[in-house]
Amino acid sequence: MNVLAHALLAGDDAALRLGGIMGDFVHGKPDPAIPERVRQGIQLHRAIDSFTDSHDEVRAARERLPAPFRRYAGILLDMWFDHCLARGFARWSTRPLEDFSNDLRAELHAAGPLLPDALKRFLGYMDANRLPAGYARAEAIAKALRGISQRLSRANPVGEAMPLLMAEDAMLQATFERFFPQLRAFATEWVARLPPLT
Incomplete structure (x- = not known):
């Protein structure tokens, strides 16, 4: 899942939401200087990603994408x-x-002050493109995919994926409709199991 989903799935806790967004920008064990609730948000981000990647609906959608796009599914x-x-x-x-x-x-x-440098740069991109609300527009997704493609270390088809995604939109929307309620229930239960902060 991406920025909007991670923010929404963190619920009403701003610190968890911050950690949820930081999750893509923090690798390995989070710095213990980061507030505990933010670190828990990073853990929530990783749990959401693991749930998503292992879900049968998402796996089936990945398999529907043809080579060479499947590698970047x-x-x-x-x-x-x-x-x-x-x-x-x-x-x-x-x-x-x-x-x-x-x-x-x-x-x-x-x-x-808590944001990793890469997230600070991405925040500028978010401001310029009114994200994550801008993701409602297909052209914003296309622009983001072109940017991701340029940042990847090897030649890839990510920046040319929009025609495929548009053609598969009905399938992907149906997958999302079946999968996202389950992901939301998983995230809600995960948050409910957090120990109270001392």
């Missing part, structure tokens, strides 16, 4: 599922997408 599905979530956000949240998105960016700006 994790990236492509993460982005497209955020597109599905954004364009149907009212179904999954009582908050308007634009408000949720603006508040998320404000929280990230307020946490500036």
Whole structure:
């Protein structure tokens, strides 16, 4: 899952939400200087990714993608599922997408000293493109995929994946509709098992 899903699945806890966004930018064991609840948010991010990657619905969607795109299916599905979530956000949240998105960016700006450098750079991209709300637009997904493609170390087809994703949209939307409620239940249960902060 991508930025919007990780933020939403963290629930109402701003520290968990911050950790959920930091998860893609923190590798290995999180710095113990990071507040405990933020570190738990990073762990939640990793648990969500593991659940997603091992889910039968997601595995089947990956297999539907032809070579050479299948090798990058994790990236492509993460982005497209955020597109599905954004364009149907009212179904999954009582908050308007634009408000949720603006508040998320404000929280990230307020946490500036805690953010890894790569996340600080990405926050500038988020501001410029009004993300994650912008992910409701297919052109924002296309732009993001082109950027990801350029950052990968080897030649890849990620930047040319939009025609395939558009052609498979009905299948991917149906996959998302079946899978995301299960992911949300998993995240809710994961958060409920957290020990209270002392």
